[in-house]
Amino acid sequence: MNDESQGLTFSTVIASTVHDMKNSLAMLMQAHSQWLARLPAGQAQGAEQAVIEHEFAHLNGMLVQLLGLYKLDVNQLPMCPGYHELDDFVEAQLAAHQQTLDSREITTRYQIDALNPLGFFDRELVGSVISNVINNAIRYAGHAMLITVSEEGEQVLMSINDDGPGYPQAMIDRQADYVQGINPHTGSTGLGLYFASRIAALHERNGVRGRIEISNGGALGGGLFTLYLP
Amino acid sequence: MLVYSQKSFLIVDDFTDFRTSVRSMLREMGIKDVDVAESGETAIRMCAQKRYDFVLHDFHMGDGKKNGQQVLEDLMLDKLISHESIFLMVTAESSQAVVLSALEHEPDAYLTKPFNRLGLTQRLDKLVQRKTLLKPILQALDRGRPPEVLLACDNLCKQDPRFAPLCLRYRADALAALNRHEDLERFLKAILANRPTPWAYAALGKLLFKRGHAAQAKEIYEQAIKAFSMMPGLYDGLAEVLAASGETRRAQTVLEDAVRLSPLAVRRQMQLGKLALNNADFDSASRAYRQAVSQGQNSRFKDPESNLGLAQALIQKNHGNGLDARTRVEINQVLGDVAKEYTDDQGLQVRARLIKATGLAQAGDAETAAKLTEAAIARLENMDQFFSAETALAVAAQLQQLGQASAGSAILKNCVEVYGDDPAVMKDVAKLTDDPSILGAGNEAVDLNRQGVRSYQAGQLSEALALFRRALGMQPKNISIALNTAQALLRVGGESPPASVLEECRTCLSKVAGIPDSDPRYERYRKLRIRAVSA
Numbered sequence: 001m002n003d004e005s006q007g008l009t010f011s012t013v014i015a016s017t018v019h020d021m022k023n024s025l026a027m028l029m030q031a032h033s034q035w036l037a038r039l040p041a042g043q044a045q046g047a048e049q050a051v052i053e054h055e056f057a058h059l060n061g062m063l064v065q066l067l068g069l070y071k072l073d074v075n076q077l078p079m080c081p082g083y084h085e086l087d088d089f090v091e092a093q094l095a096a097h098q099q100t101l102d103s104r105e106i107t108t109r110y111q112i113d114a115l116n117p118l119g120f121f122d123r124e125l126v127g128s129v130i131s132n133v134i135n136n137a138i139r140y141a142g143h144a145m146l147i148t149v150s151e152e153g154e155q156v157l158m159s160i161n162d163d164g165p166g167y168p169q170a171m172i173d174r175q176a177d178y179v180q181g182i183n184p185h186t187g188s189t190g191l192g193l194y195f196a197s198r199i200a201a202l203h204e205r206n207g208v209r210g211r212i213e214i215s216n217g218g219a220l221g222g223g224l225f226t227l228y229l230p
Numbered sequence: 231m232l233v234y235s236q237k238s239f240l241i242v243d244d245f246t247d248f249r250t251s252v253r254s255m256l257r258e259m260g261i262k263d264v265d266v267a268e269s270g271e272t273a274i275r276m277c278a279q280k281r282y283d284f285v286l287h288d289f290h291m292g293d294g295k296k297n298g299q300q301v302l303e304d305l306m307l308d309k310l311i312s313h314e315s316i317f318l319m320v321t322a323e324s325s326q327a328v329v330l331s332a333l334e335h336e337p338d339a340y341l342t343k344p345f346n347r348l349g350l351t352q353r354l355d356k357l358v359q360r361k362t363l364l365k366p367i368l369q370a371l372d373r374g375r376p377p378e379v380l381l382a383c384d385n386l387c388k389q390d391p392r393f394a395p396l397c398l399r400y401r402a403d404a405l406a407a408l409n410r411h412e413d414l415e416r417f418l419k420a421i422l423a424n425r426p427t428p429w430a431y432a433a434l435g436k437l438l439f440k441r442g443h444a445a446q447a448k449e450i451y452e453q454a455i456k457a458f459s460m461m462p463g464l465y466d467g468l469a470e471v472l473a474a475s476g477e478t479r480r481a482q483t484v485l486e487d488a489v490r491l492s493p494l495a496v497r498r499q500m501q502l503g504k505l506a507l508n509n510a511d512f513d514s515a516s517r518a519y520r521q522a523v524s525q526g527q528n529s530r531f532k533d534p535e536s537n538l539g540l541a542q543a544l545i546q547k548n549h550g551n552g553l554d555a556r557t558r559v560e561i562n563q564v565l566g567d568v569a570k571e572y573t574d575d576q577g578l579q580v581r582a583r584l585i586k587a588t589g590l591a592q593a594g595d596a597e598t599a600a601k602l603t604e605a606a607i608a609r610l611e612n613m614d615q616f617f618s619a620e621t622a623l624a625v626a627a628q629l630q631q632l633g634q635a636s637a638g639s640a641i642l643k644n645c646v647e648v649y650g651d652d653p654a655v656m657k658d659v660a661k662l663t664d665d666p667s668i669l670g671a672g673n674e675a676v677d678l679n680r681q682g683v684r685s686y687q688a689g690q691l692s693e694a695l696a697l698f699r700r701a702l703g704m705q706p707k708n709i710s711i712a713l714n715t716a717q718a719l720l721r722v723g724g725e726s727p728p729a730s731v732l733e734e735c736r737t738c739l740s741k742v743a744g745i746p747d748s749d750p751r752y753e754r755y756r757k758l759r760i761r762a763v764s765a
């Protein structure tokens with residue numbers, strides 16, 4: 001009887017490897033920012049710098065998503081909803097991306113139109129979705145990004161809008177498909193939306209499930225991602 | 231950005247690089263008072279010395295060390311951290327930390343690595359704002375005054391009803407502390423009908439079970455697990471209800487699920503060991519108890535019962551097959567730890583020896599086994615501490631197994647005297663003996679006690695006292711009868727009871743001074759004792 005080998009499932013392997021990878025990435029990012037702080041101002045900014053920061057965030061987002069998808073698959077993604085202050089939530093998401101937004105010179109604004117200052121959701125899970133969408137918007141945006149939080153009945157809507165070229169029409173037309181599975185031709189973008197829709201659907205109230213919607217337009221005219229939380 | 235220059239910070243992480251990096255972020259924010267600790271154990275010592283406004287604690291602190299959740303529990307239970315302080319759990323991956331955490335003690339926020347200075351500042355600013363908003367509630371919590379907590383919640387909700395959801399948990403905890411059962415039940419049911427959360431399910435299940443509604447509690451927990459299948463705390467609650475309703479097999483399965491989700495939990499592993507042992511599943515019992523023992527090394531929930539349970543499970547697992555060398559070493563180790571560490575606990579000393587003797591007898595060393603048993607029985611005779619009913623029955627069974635029928639009967643007789651008024655205990659005693667002189671020993675006294683309680687409730691105090699005295703004359707070590715007698719004496723004695731009444735009161739309480747502190751009546755005993763001594 002070996003107690004140790006019994007607990008070593010693939011889930012543990014993934015979880016602990018991603019955990020190590022994230023730790024390692026965190027070290028890398030911290031070392032990088034400390035190194036930057038020592039550089040003269042002129043050298044600390046540059047096109048490469050923006051790429052490094054963006055890809056750091058992208059890598060991190062993918063690791064979170066990878067683990068999330070795996071856990072969803074084996075029904076092990078913990079869902080722990082609670083009341084969270086909406087402005088705090090949005091500010092935290094933006095703070096995490098502020099450096100990249102600054103170095104890409106993307107002007108960001110957020111607007112909370114909800115009367116209720118609190119939303120009810122799993123902060124970690126929804127946070128990972130919003131973070132991935134922001135990352136995506138950073139990649140495609142021209143100069144501006146807008147995050148809005150509003151209410152529709154008792155639902156909370158979180159939207160991320162940019163001024164880029166928007167989602168390809170084919171993707172918008174087939175957006176319902178991402179909920180059912182991953183289209184092998186759409187690559188990672190589809191995966192991100194799939195992840196987002198699964199997380200949204202975990203939020204349920206009185207038979208109404210959360211969902212996502214993508215379109216083009218909005219105030220900034222580019223891609224518009226909306227998360228509906230019941 | 232708020233001003234933090236007057237605030238004290240403690241960073242706890244096992245990685246030096248990480249501590250340095252967070253410290254420099256804090257320095258950049260103008261914070262001077264920053265301490266660091268490389269382990270949770272050190273952090274706890276530091277918090278005992280100094281009040282920190284902020285603790286940033288990494289969740290994973292390496293194998294064999296307290297993790298962030300355990301440190302948080304220790305800090306809260308030992309009141310080493312104010313409710314006004316901010317505890318941030320730093321994790322590389324929060325979903326795992328959520329599963330591993332206990333529902334009772336949640337950090338103020340999770341902070342996911344990697345984070346930058348902006349992200350950290352934003353979190354801190356918001357948390358400070360939130361705590362400022364909740365300040366009157368938090369101060370009432372620090373003072374340990376639930377009515378003031380409720381009042382502070384009311385005030386906050388009046389001031390801005392939109393923030394009412396932030397008060398839900400504080401209200402529920404305060405209602406529970408005040409034993410306002412009906413109010414709490416209504417309150418929790420309203421929460422669950424609106425926006426179900428794991429903690430509200432757990433609180434309602436616990437309340438229903440406490441009030442004797444096991445079937446309803448079971449239903450709530452089952453519903454909760456369906457909604458939140460990754461929260462092990464809910465499984466613990468369900469297992470408790472199932473075990474109490476006699477569904478011990480299912481209780482074990484449920485706890486096995488919980489252990490699979492979150493194996494790092496001393497009490498859960500110990501509970502599983504106990505259930506499995508009762509279910510005669512010795513493999514599972516020894517596995518769970520072994521975990522409980524090893525995890526207990528760095529936990530406040532360390533419990534010698536796990537050591538005894540492990541030894542017992544190992545012995546019973548090999549019943550009829552002797553014991554191999556490795557098992558013998560393990561048994562000696564875990565029992566030796568109990569003997570060394572709990573020198574003042576006579577009950578544990580006796581039990582450790584008896585279990586060891588059983589092991590030796592099984593391994594073929596009858597001579598040493600007999601010697602050990604004799605030594606244990608000699609200690610048993612000098613014991614002033616009472617065993618709990620459960621332990622007494624286990625010891626009696628062990629003695630019978632070791633061929634010490636008369637010592638076993640003595641324990642049972644004693645158990646009947648102390649706990650004979652509890653039908654559940656009598657049912658278990660009957661499983662070990664059919665001797666009518668043991669089984670019937672308490673009948674008359676228990677009956678008199680019952681009549682006494684009726685008279686007492688009807689307000690016929692002197693009649694009640696007479697009945698209790700007669701009952702006590704027959705069974706002086708019965709805890710219920712002794713406490714009833716003492717209470718009736720003090721009641722009859724009035725405001726300032728005469729010396730003779732107090733003397734009698736002290737005498738009858740001293741006969742049951744061995745009451746285990748785990749007994750639900752211990753608090754009542756303690757209060758009566760204070761009145762009898764100080765009046």
